[in-house]
Amino acid sequence: MADLIGAVAIAGGGIAGIQSALDLADSGLKVYLIESKPSIGGVMAQLDKTFPTLDCSMCTLSPKLAEVARHPNIEILPYSEIKSISGAAGNFDVTVTRKATYVDPDKCTACELCLAKCPSKVLDEYNEGLTKRKAIYLPFPQAVPRVMVIDAEHCLYLTKGKCGNCKKVCENDAIDYDMKDRDEVIKVGSVILSTGFEPYDPTPLEQYHYEHPDVLTSIEFERLLSASGPSEGHVQLADGTTPKKIAWLQCIGSRNPEIGRPNCSAVCCMYATKEAMVAMEHDPELEATIFNIDVRAFGKGFEQFYQRAKNEKGVRFIRSRPSGVDIDPITNRLSVQYEVEESVETAIEEFDMIVLSIGLTPSESSKKLAEIAGVEMDEYGNIATSIEKPMTTSVPGIFACGTMIAPKDIPDTVADASGAASKAHSVLASERGTLVTERAYPPEKDITGEEPRIGVVVCDCGINIASVVDVPAVVEYVKTLPHVVHAYEQTYACSTDSLDVIKEKIKEHNLNRFVVASCTPRTHEPLFQDTCRGAGLNPYLFELANIREHCAWVHQKEPEKATEKAKEIVRMSVARVALLDPLYTQKLDFSHSGLVIGGGVAGMTAALDIAEKGFTAYLVEREHELGGLLRKFTRLQDGRKTSEVIDPMIEAVMSNPNIAVYTGTTLDEVEGAMGSFKGKLSNGEEIEFGSAIIATGANEFVPEGYFGYGSDNVITQSTLETMLEEGTVDAKTVVMIQCAGGRNEERPYCSRVCCTTAMKNAIRLKEADPNITIYILYRDIRTFGIWEDLYTRARELGVFFMRYTETDEPVVANGTVTLHDKLLHNTPFEIAADLVVLSSPLVAPDGVEDLATLFKVPIDADRFFLEAHIKLRPVDFATDGVFLAGCAQAPKLVNESISQGSAAASRACSILAKDFLETSGVMAVVDEDVCIGCGRCTEVCAYSAPTLKEVEVVTEEITYITRKSEINPAICKGCGSCAAECPTSAITSRHFTTEQISAVIDAFAYADGRVREVA
Amino acid sequence: MSDTDMKVIKTSDLDLAFREEIMKEHGAEKLSMCFNCTGCTAGCTMAEHEPNYNIRQLLRMANLGMREELLNHPYLWNCTTCYKCQERCPQGVHNVDILLKIRTMAVHSGIMLDKHRKVAQLMANTGHAVPINDDNKEKRKKLGMGELPETVHKYPDALEEVHKIVRITGFDKLTEAQS
Amino acid sequence: MSELSFFLGCIAPNRYPGIEKATKIVMEELGVHLKELKGASCCPAPGVFRSFDKITWLALASRNVVLSEEMGVDLLTVCNGCFGSLVDANNQLKEDQDLRAEVNKILAEVGHEFKGTIRVRHIMEYLYDDVGVEKVKESIKYPVDLKIAVHYGCHLIKPSKERHLGSIENPTFFDELVEATGATSVMYKDKNACCGAGGGVRTSSLETALKLARAKIEHAQAAGVDCIVDACPFCHLQMDVGQTEIEKKFGDVFNMPIVHYSQLLGLGMGYTPQELGIDMNYVKNDEFIAKIEKIGGGN
Amino acid sequence: MAEFEPRIVMFCCNWCSYAGADLAGVARLQYPTNTRVIRVMCSSRVQPTFILRALKEGADGVLVTGCHIGDCHYVDSNVHTRDRMEHVVDAMEHLGLEGRVRLEWISASEGPKFRETVTEFVGQIKALGPSPLRDTAE
């Protein structure tokens, strides 16, 4: 067998590829990130805000872009595509065609001099053709890598031999018109496909009149909403006026077998809701209407988001899918005809703008790539995977993730991406670290005894800051502050080239402290700290002054006051940075084992994935058997028995020498922190582990008090599944009631799985007995994505579907179910039912609160565990070293639970794979000389980091034993409570010392900029 | 309170085989595929002018097996068969083909509008749904054309063929005036 | 010279003989000889008769097709309804052998057999595909300087699975043929909307049917056209006779001239409105007649 | 005379209230410009002397914010904040600085509450007028 190669090729640099790349690179594998466009980022880079949190897409993405750019283990191959793949798992030769950019990336500084001189204008794909760019261009301001590219098709020199302006003006001699496409062979052990999707082009659906300038696709609308878009976030019509009424039309190019696109696109209901909300925030006068078939708000927090949009924000949701858009040829006005809710009538309404919620479609280039890789696709061009191996393609060693497999949103894409990384990592676990480069930093400058020499950059953030705050005035002011040696303005301080500028400035001006006045440290501090390190500065000699979130954005109408405030904010930061000390982390040995709590599919997958990478996994399951919920139902939605999935998995877990399984056991105590957790199990055994994964799943809600549950022949789906397997269903007419006990005040969330489950079971019933009559009563059918197939199949088999509303629920009594149908003029419709099956939601199991307390991790209002960041960290907790997976996070399907299980393992293993653990520099230390041993710190510390130890004090006169406080650096979290409590100021809360904070207070006070002298 | 207010639709009274009967018709196979997007109604020109007319409602009743109600539905004959709905249905439900099938089922159950019966009889008798009249004979002459067109109007043998066909198919009986 | 049989249907010969005459004239001018389809009957109208009894509809329709088969030529209609009926019947019998056997049993009783050897053509589609816009343009001696609202009518293009005439949402072939005469096709609201006559609605619920026609005419008028041009005598009747009925029922007066494409073409070839029977419409618009009389250079 | 513009120091914990302020920013919720934020990892870092110093150095008011009780990123450290702040607020009465110091819990998702709290507190301090300690500050 050929040697294993500790490198992975990732095709597609969207959020999926980026996440896979970071996980693998952090785990010590070399990554080649191959992206066909000039910049990584994918569609997420084009989005404005993201649902359901309305985070700014670019703000959450750009730190990741920068992280990829500066990761020593990642090599980006932009403007490149895979031409061929040969070899086998562990050892592939991947031939990559690197398209000519005609700009030498090593020479171009993205100074943009060439842009001004290029005469050739081209529709800008980043802005979906709503604006123009030049033939030489940077795809978008935060592009990575940040170098120009020449669009050969439109360059006058390359097409006609004329012009040549860019070469003339480029001072760096970066232009090379003779550059040719070239092939490069890279050697890797595994390949991940993540080339994403293409938005559906609605042109063929002529009835929607996409050619009208005010009929837009949703992705064009995202660009309109975006501050970096064609109209700087001002939503406007083609004639420049502001629309007062906008309609979104859902399922354009989705759920339409007639055009060969039967699947649901899974994200468009939510993004339309988001777009409507954001647009209404821009303009409170705006009327936003969303025409839909079903509102598919199935993910975590989605239903609540939808309800908020509807009930609080006043977004109008109309359950009708207009079949076209009409244009008045005289006025050019747009209108749609729709069915009026709660009536049989239609209405015609005019709108200023119409947004087509277009679906996600596999891109042609993805299909081509899949063919090159030889992996199987489904009939629509999605990569074929199975429920139990959701990221595994038909070719060993080649994995897939993201929207290339099926339409999905960002969090599901990210989970997939970590999952695929886990799979690739497993193949190459033995090769970890063989091909990587240590992140190289220059030796750190010793600044002891130096006067502070402070550099300050004030960021425009494009126009985010500069449109409100007078940035040049702030720069001028900052220059007058004590110790400030150099201050300057920057359009985007966080762009890769700006980071290089910071490094240069530090060197050039011999700076020993640095302040960036820009945005929130919560997202950008690590980036700039790393930059400082790159310039030989200790990262703690850096300070962020937040003049965006805390100033420009919240004082948009008071530019003068905002400018004053910005000056003061920077002044306070300068005062602080002057007093900051270099801090050092400690390298600690730690445990390379992982703990997994919960032995369902998510937990078992996580344990297996950890074990595959050569680490020990402890799997703790409180029941006496592994398997979790999968033991409660009998078939999967693809028709196979659940045992076909669960039995081999249990077998694999039980036989894996790296996994210690504890059934009938719980975890009762935990202490310590990432790297060195100690736990006590209910059997008395003590275990040590470096990281933990919570995969405690969910239970089917017992719908007591709903729809006659408890009376004869009213059961839940899980009972039906058992009866189906036992062949004990004896009914002629079955009624299923969806959302039984869900999507209400007590459980305001959608349980995601029960619509699919109902379809699955209805199909089973029909296939067993075609004469059976089935009515499914629903509020929305949420068979999202590819599961729409099941809904289609159920209708093919003749299942009846009738809608009810939350305010007019069906009534179950004496063997009948009665509901009202507006099309039947609300005449009571009485179904004589032999069996009523309630689709009740998944709920969090008992005991989650205990686990939450043990690990100090949060749970949400619905008792599901709350991840660190809903979009980009779906399986992380804010607490280091603790992860979550599966239904513990929110209800989800088996494939999704498994994907998260792998994802959590990937995240955990990127820690376990390290040789040692680094502590944070931010923590508390005790000055023994001042400590009087009062022990108050031990009382307030939530982690028991300080302990009183006996020390022998030797003075000239006497020697005595006394007690002094000592703080364990591995445990201390740096909250500073002890320092605030200590009566003698013996405790220093590093990076937040009394001195530093006092200096900031003083700087607040002294408008003249007086800064306290450094001691 | 009137009777209609009290009405309840009971599944036990419905004809569950009705849908299958319709779906056997060529073109009507996808009746059950309707997923109630409303697209057919929301686009129907007739619905714009006759608010009580809703093609989706008719399909729904067909699906649910409401045979009697549907065949007697006051708006069953409102569709102009413009095919807009059928062309735009994402599920490939052939609304018009289905409706035409339902209408034949109505006629075969003896449910027919008087005005339609008259046209049917005209056609059965003269071979033309809109036969010639004196006024138009005049016009034809004025245009220099034969008084009668070269159709069954002019060829009694041909008309006899038509008569024979309607007798064989039973169309004459089917559309006979009801007592 | 190409030959086709000319299927008249009911309304053209019995209500608008001008359309029948115009068709013969213009086709001859274009080098297409139309042979009388002697003894043809009602198509029969798809909306009503197909709604009553499918086999009767099929048998009578196929008899009409067979008459043309027996002449060995394709069949031409100038009516969307006839086109709909005959194309659908022809296609169904070509595809479905069981249905064909059933129908042939009936046809045998009257001495015919459906063989499936010919195509059913509509004048617009025939002109566009076989004659060609260029040839039509060449045949125009006197450009028709009119602003025109084109009414395709539903069954000319739909159901598309039986028609294959390209876009049904934004068709252009009719407009091209209209513009070939020198006229301007004007975009008007709900251009593709139904005239309201089909499906037996004109018979069963005249008032509702007229509402659709009224909207149609209103929109055309708002666009400032001289007349509406159609390709179907039934649409023609609905919009022409319909105007007299609309006036009675709703009081709206439009005086909108309705012209069949064959008549429009005739004008461009130099025939007078009187020769083409345009003046025989139920709506009398002398101004319009005077205007189009001038087209032929006043001769 | 120009309207009195209070100068207010605000302490925000990193995890909740600072994030809440960020969210107010992201949501473009507009509020008065009078506050200056000092970030600490946990509200429990805010020792009473910081508050006194701020007032002494010319602040017209001090607003301390942290995670809601139960949501503290450091388990329950904010309980100590609460206890300490009770004493500080009491002390203010004796110093004639009543109403100038306040503790509020603002979570990471409460952008609107951040705005309301600031707006309201600024209004309150405006009504109270400049701090009596102001003169001594210079």
Ligand SMILES: Cc1cc2nc3c(=O)[nH]c(=O)nc-3n(C[C@H](O)[C@H](O)[C@H](O)COP(=O)(O)OP(=O)(O)OC[C@H]3O[C@@H](n4cnc5c(N)ncnc54)[C@H](O)[C@@H]3O)c2cc1C
């Ligand atoms: C209008 C709209 C709004 C949305 N809003 C939201 C939202 O608010 N929240 C949310 O969670 N989700 C949202 N989504 C969905 C979100 O965009 C996707 O979930 C996400 O972008 C998927 O990421 P990906 O990496 O799988 O694919 P992509 O973002 O498509 O990335 C794929 C990358 O692969 C590259 N590529 C393609 N072919 C090749 C090749 N052959 N070789 C190399 N590289 C290649 C592409 O250039 C691209 O960079 C929205 C989608 C749309 C259309």
Ligand SMILES: Cc1cc2nc3c(=O)[nH]c(=O)nc-3n(C[C@H](O)[C@H](O)[C@H](O)COP(=O)(O)OP(=O)(O)OC[C@H]3O[C@@H](n4cnc5c(N)ncnc54)[C@H](O)[C@@H]3O)c2cc1C
């Ligand atoms: C009736 C029904 C039908 C379904 N049908 C389908 C379907 O057809 N297709 C599909 O994809 N999905 C289906 N699902 C969803 C599917 O069950 C879940 O996706 C999947 O089981 C989630 O796996 P998990 O590992 O996250 O959680 P679980 O399966 O719930 O496993 C969690 C495990 O953790 C254990 N645990 C809990 N608390 C503790 C603790 N404190 N300490 C130790 N152990 C603990 C539990 O005992 C359990 O074994 C269905 C669900 C139901 C209820």
Ligand code: SF4
């Ligand atoms: S190509 Fe040259 S001129 Fe253009 S941005 Fe790069 S360095 Fe500047």
Ligand code: SF4
């Ligand atoms: S040579 Fe090409 S890319 Fe350069 S400036 Fe001219 S047109 Fe633009």
Ligand code: SF4
């Ligand atoms: S139902 Fe599915 S395809 Fe339709 S808009 Fe919603 S998410 Fe998109």
Ligand code: SF4
């Ligand atoms: S403020 Fe500056 S550093 Fe922050 S996101 Fe904007 S450009 Fe980047």
Ligand code: SF4
């Ligand atoms: S049945 Fe379940 S999946 Fe379907 S909408 Fe209700 S809660 Fe959501």
Ligand code: SF4
């Ligand atoms: S800083 Fe916080 S965690 Fe660290 S010892 Fe002090 S109280 Fe404990």
Ligand code: SF4
């Ligand atoms: S358009 Fe088709 S799927 Fe939609 S409601 Fe009408 S028949 Fe049903």
Ligand code: SF4
């Ligand atoms: S075919 Fe009938 S139901 Fe369909 S749009 Fe036309 S009139 Fe309406």
